[in-house]
Amino acid sequence: MAGVFVGFPIALKNSMVEKPTRPGWFQTSHNGLFMSEVETLKTQALQQIAHTASAADLKMLHSALLGKSGSLSGLLRQLGQIRDPEEKRAFGKAVNDAKAEVEAAVESRLAELRSKELEAELASEQIDVTMPGRRPRVGYEHILQLTTDKIKKVMGGLGFEYLEGPELEDFQYNFTALNYPPDHPAMDDQDTFYVTDDLVLRTQCTALQGRVYELRKPPLRVVTVGRTYRNEAIDRTHNHTFHQVDCFMIDEGVSMAHLKGTLGLFARAMFGPDVRVRFRPDFFPFVEPGVDYAISTPKLFGGRWVELGGAGLIHPNILRAYGINPDIHSGFAFGLGVERIPMMAYGVDDLRLFLENDLRFLEQFRSAPPVAAGVGLAAQEDVRSRLTAMSPLEAAVEHHVTA
């Protein structure tokens, strides 16, 4: 690259820089001559600066011009040869002015060169941004956990407290406390794993109800999520182990409409804002009336009704057994399989996948969306539209129900 100074002004490889010509030190003492020498040196220096091609060259030129033994600095040594103080002062000022001008030129040229050099340097550092990123190690939740978290968040927002009961459950809580008559075929619906006569692997998370009623009095709202067991063979749609959500609340004036509203909001939070809920009569010993509820959304099931779980008003026998007056208090309960939620929301068609722990399956849920947006609003609008569609008589009852 550009010329390397080997001591200025003696030799310059770069022919662009002319060797400065100056009068001999001792040839004259005429002031005008000194002054013109300053002018010449300055002009030459400015030219050289403008032509310098690199910051390194410029640094060398800088010291050759303005360094201790630089050519411009050297001019001051001639001060001694001028006797006239006036001239002496004028000459000194001219030299200092020239030095300042050259200094400024060096600085501005240096900035120019540096920016060009940086540009070139950065250009040479180009990377292919389309190459893959560095893979980090990432931990993530199981889909059933994500679903559970979502359930807890939605029901928590409605004032339901999250509690858990044991999986190895007393027969009493699993059946008797839930109004199962002894030796009733309703128990055949659930192939039970017995550990002893009195101890079973719980067949339903509803078993928590009795435990809660022993400790708390209404008003209460509880949500639980947990593992349940049924003694059946495994296939695509059956598993001996699965998970259940169970929600129940007791307060004054709790109605089927509150159950439907809560379920509607819950279902919309899980499956999207356009979901509707349908009740159908069903029998569970612990509720009366008892329903199963199905949901439908144009997007997910093409308008078909898909059964989601069981629900109803808590049976008055249960309320009475725990000292709650069913003439004053009422409550609802609903439950459903946790697995049903991702199965329906994401089209998982094989129940076995959930407990097999194939990471090729699980890792796909790392981007599972949280609670659907706009859900609360949709529910409210729904209720409002239903209310406006009601006759004044119905609205009066509505008022009575909610008051």
Added chain:
Amino acid sequence: MKFPYSMLLDFVQTDLTAEEAGDLLTMAGFELEGIEEVEGEKVLDIKVMSNRGDGLSILGLAREVLAKEQDSVPTELYLNAASRFADRPAPTTPNPATATIETPDCNRFACRVFEGVTNGPSPDWIQTRLRKAGQRPISLFVDLTNYVMMELGQPLHAFDYDKLRGGRIVVRKPRPGETLTTLDGKEHELQPDQMMICDAERPVSVAGVMGGEETEVTAGTTRVLLESASFLNTSIRRTRKQLGLNTEASYRFERSVDPDGVVAAIERFSDLLGQAGSEIFDVYPGKVERQPVAVKMDRARVLLGMYIEDKQAQGYLVRLGMEVMGHGDPFYVVPPSWRPDIVAQEDLVEELGRVHGYEEIPELLPAGTTTLGGQRGQMEEVDRLREAAIRAGYIQIVSHSLRDLHPLDAPGERVEPRNPASPEMAYLRNSLLPSLADAARRNGGRDLHLFEIGKVFSRSSSGFGESRSIGFMSTGELIPSDRKGEAVPNATFFSLKGDLEAISHAVGRLLEASAPLEGDNRLHPSRQAQLVHQGAAVGVLGQIHPSVSEELRLPRETIVAELDVDALLSDSESQLALRPISRNPSIRRDIALLIDKAVPYREIDQAVIQSGGEILERHWLFDVFEGQGIPDGKHSLGIALQLRKFGDNLTDEEANQVRAKVVAALAQLGGATR
């Protein structure tokens, strides 16, 4: 229950198509499970809830259609059945048989004898309908009993009267040593609490379940005794379970059969047979007067959350066969004999709701008292613990609690379900490590960092135990290697130990690892530790024993840990004590310590902390070296001290003094500085 649609149309006159009738029944609570075309006719398959035995008959389903569908009209057959064929003239032929009931489990027993009959094939139309319903036609008398059972829900049994001894029926419990061979050819040794239909000498039929082989009707039968009875459902259920039988009859009796319909079924049978038969012998000791149930409509409307007028409500109930008394608030309802499920107001509220239509119920959010939702206490801490594990880079798995035995099972007595459907579900897990190993194998067995949180089960002299556990398995690259030849750290005992410390720290708990008192056979004997929290053992950490990892085809350096979450979180959550931070600069001093390898680092750690005093802000081990220049049995440890004062700058001299104190303390342990 499967039946051809024409059977329903025998009872109801309606324009509904089979599909529409199926949908209507579905919304009434009798779910249409399927509809198919058999021999040119639609056959409906209806699932009946276990409390609605009355729905296991065409009559019962017709009643539901009539209640819900305003435009439907009952047929003559329906009206006859509803009046229990009361207008049939009483036959004059005396009944040659008598019956006695000797057990409270039988509510009612009736029988009629037909003489001079021929038990040939049944009429074609009956055979066709039975076939459509999925049943096999057998003979006239058998087919008619089945057909009437489908129509009216009343199981019937036809005996060859000539094979009954003594002309007498006794309903009783078996005597010791009595046996009976049922229609399916199986001989049963009878138990004292089972209910039998007997002749004068011996059991001839399992009451309400299955007839006996010896007295069954055959081609040669000329005299038939037709039994129609009502039994206690729990008794039928117990008997059929003990005998391992399950029949259409027992299925109905277990749920409910209308005790007032017992005689009507005999009359219908006679109609179809076209023969009046003898007088009906009927004993009915279990007759129950149904008690009226009060209905407060205000309460009903509150519970349903929708408005039904009083009159409308009463209309619904009447159409369901209920007797409504009074018009006030409350009014009273006497449920019919076929609805034993209705005993309280709420049962009637359900009837009103489902007949009026649940689709009319609006969606409302609960009003009333605001309660604090979400979770608190230990539930909250469990979530934080799990989230910390995920932050540390572990993937959560969820696996079966029921499983087979595994080399990584914890020691101790197991909890087993009594009746597992297969050996793969014979035991409840007592550790999470087996399923972690399974999951590791399933996913290639290399470079995996997994955890699970869930319940484990144990058994001891004091009973059954269930506790929440968190298990970890870590093997291979701690971060994925990216380019060829790149050296990345691998999982070690210490990487998992560090993660466990960070994870337990997230719930404010301090874990210490100490050499185990008793070795855990699952783990490498010299690379395992007991995890201790506040003096109590709460878990284990270690490399899987090489012979176990070989058996499991996992990498030799596979590190596992398991913590008893309940034990870890059993103390109340530690309060966070916030320290002020010093704005003065820190000074670092290093110590190169030559010390016996036998001295546990914990002792060194303690000595540093105690001797370092307040000025010692932090210290850490930054080098462990043995080998060249280090005597056998010793190693050289590099320990960094970070020293800082609060509100004042530390001088070099002060720093040196602290270092000297620490060195002196370490000398007590036999350590020398290098």
